[in-house]
Amino acid sequence: MSEGRVSAVFPIDSHCHLYDEKFDEDRNELISQTLQKLEGIVIILEEPDLLITKPLIFHPQIRYTAGYHPYYSKKAIDSEKLNLLKQLSNNNVISAIGEIGLDYYHCKVPRKIQQEAFEIQLNLAKSLKLPVVIHSRNAEEDTYRILKNFSKINHEKILLHCYGGNIEILPKFIDLGCYISFAGNVTYPKANELRECVKLTPIEKLLVETDSPYLAPQPVRGKRCVPEYVQYTL
Template identity: 35%
Template sequence: MNDTSPPPAITDSHCHLDFPDFEGQLDEIITRAQQAGVTRMVTICTRLRNEPTVRAIAEAHAPVFYAAGTHPMSAAEEPMATVDDLVALAAHPKFVGIGETGLDYHYTADSAEVQKQSLRIHIEAAQRTGLPLIIHARAADADIADILGAEFRNAPYSCVMHCFSSSAELARAALDLGFYLSMSGIAAFPKSHELRDIFAAAPIDRILVETDAPYLAPPPHRGKRNEPAFTAHTARVGAELFALDYADFAARTQANFDRLFTKAAAHEAAA
């Protein structure tokens, strides 16, 4: 007899459903996600001028929540956000996080000071709203750790290190602050042994899963357009890392998401 039970529920905690890669296909993409057990998605706005479009996607699709901020790679070319701007956006019932923000010195090191200014603004918005900060970190581990730690000591806030692929030192600094690490398809790449070791050494109650779609598709879809349904492939790698049954790992990451993204969990409970 075939097992017709639905797959364990998981959440794609970070994707970009407003990107042109998905234009005109959102209904099918969200349906495929749900068929794979991906019952919730957080779509991330990376330029605040696009917030109305991202908000409309969340409003039109029950499983979709959203967050907004200025991506560090865009910080020098976008108007500087204000704390009040971000706090005002947070009034929307499906707005559940601040960002993504952070530091990226891989391609945009020349705008480091602007990125730091933008990051501090986003941190203050997270502190004021109680919503989790969503951090992008690339080739900037020391500065990220310094700023996140200093601002946390000033006023605590919650945070996820999205698509974590940095050093063990930055992972430990983030975990020591009570932050979360999110596994993307990078963690499923065959050569990502060191990154998998970092995740395996982290507490299971601080792990999230994501796609960062349309980027970074995990095997067996590597090199193709990523989409929320593929969260399940990364989650299966996570289950192996923690020596858990897939359903157990899925349940743990769901509980982690609910604990961090409390507004999404409360909205879903009230629906």
């Protein structure tokens, strides 16, 4: 992780939330500027219902994923809502299902419901033959258990976004074939264990992201995070 910006490369931001309300006033302009500075971006739709009110921008450098974040787990159990994900896939709008998973930190949705929604969406991804983007916060053991069962019967790619687990369990995820993505918080002064996790991750399994508008890297910490800032994390 560099202290300054790396301007000689054109990376991909593997995870950003550009349909967050924090981008409502300048979304189109920001995306246009971003595509001149990065090779590409992956935009996450953590609540696919957003598509009803916020039309997507299509461009060869943009990929979309959609899935019900743990906060919206109850919607994933609703068959009508799940059909929306199927439609997005059938229309080739999305390239993966996610972010989906478990959040035992802030999320007030009961754990059993989160787990049920997680498994339902994993099975959907299997049926659609799509990769999955995983959110796991303070839930690594249960995330690993569920993914282990999933990976036995599925050969699609698994990406753990914004890895925040401990270094002890990381090899287990790598052994499952998971890709591991790190965000701007890896640049924070106290993130020593997280930086050790980066060193432990095989280069062919390593991705970077911003998780915009959150987790701006240390040199721009406190600002609204944007995809361009992924260069600080390299």
